[in-house]
Amino acid sequence: QSALTQPASVSGSPGQSITISCTGTSSDIGGYDYVSWYQQHPGKAPKLMIYDVSNRPSGISNRFSGSKSGSTASLTISGLQAEDEADYYCNSYTRSDTWVFGGGTKLTVL
Amino acid sequence: QVQLVEFGGGVVQPGRSLRLSCAASGFTFSRYGMHWVRQAPGKGLEWVAVIWYDGSQKHYADSVRSRFSISRDNSKNMLYLQMNSLRVEDTALFYCARESDDGDAFDVWGQGTMVTVSS
Numbered sequence: 001q002s003a004l005t006q007p008a009s010v011s012g013s014p015g016q017s018i019t020i021s022c023t024g025t026s027s028d029i030g031g032y033d034y035v036s037w038y039q040q041h042p043g044k045a046p047k048l049m050i051y052d053v054s055n056r057p058s059g060i061s062n063r064f065s066g067s068k069s070g071s072t073a074s075l076t077i078s079g080l081q082a083e084d085e086a087d088y089y090c091n092s093y094t095r096s097d098t099w100v101f102g103g104g105t106k107l108t109v110l
Numbered sequence: 111q112v113q114l115v116e117f118g119g120g121v122v123q124p125g126r127s128l129r130l131s132c133a134a135s136g137f138t139f140s141r142y143g144m145h146w147v148r149q150a151p152g153k154g155l156e157w158v159a160v161i162w163y164d165g166s167q168k169h170y171a172d173s174v175r176s177r178f179s180i181s182r183d184n185s186k187n188m189l190y191l192q193m194n195s196l197r198v199e200d201t202a203l204f205y206c207a208r209e210s211d212d213g214d215a216f217d218v219w220g221q222g223t224m225v226t227v228s229s
Contacts, residue, residue, distance in 0.1 A: 001172050003154070036215035038155070045205060045222060046147075046155065051215035089155050093214045097160075097169045099145070104154035 004102035011108040017078040020105045022090030030071035034093035037075045041086045085109040112136040114206050119223035132189040132206030140184040143209035146191050148202035196227045
């Protein structure tokens with residue numbers, strides 16, 4: 001149950017787009033379309049942003065999008081806004097009937 | 111409104127036990143799988159355990175298997191996490207989370223309850 005691999009930090013200016021990668025294995029991301037992404041602001045509970053690789057829950061801005069290629073999933077945020085500054089975590093279902101998170105990525109809006 | 115409220119955290123010595131509880135409201139609790147997720151201070155999220163909607167299956171992270179036990183009482187809309195043989199490295203904010211019915215994701219989270227393991 002090794003954690004999925006995410007970059008520790010990414011940054012972008014308002015209005016720009018950024019992409020956060022999340023790399024796993026054939027036992028998790030590569031084997032299932034059950035990848036989700038969470039946004040967490042300091043001192044707050046995580047919030048679901050993307051589920052099943054590329055689906056947005058009701059109320060989530062279409063500036064957030066997800067994709068997957070092989071064992072790597074990606075979260076793209078377009079039209080960056082100051083309020084997007086937060087920690088982002090990917091998650092995947094695994095072959096062992098368990099779930100695994102990525103280490104988290106801190107997004108800084110410059 | 112849909113809500114999860116965790117309680118039962120506290121300060122405990124290494125090797126001791128603690129039971130966390132999560133009270134669910136605003137939705138049909140018995141229809142949903144439920145998870146525990148923890149976050150050590152200043153660290154990332156770590157998935158801990160899942161229990162199916164009817165309690166028929168339970169799965170654990172390697173780091174807690176054989177020490178932690180997840181359970182639920184659908185008649186009371188309650189989720190539990192029994193934690194035994196606690197270690198310093200179990201110190202974390204523990205969240206309960208609902209598994210979405212659109213897919214394998216966590217769509218509702220509580221605010222968490224803090225567990226500190228220290229001598």
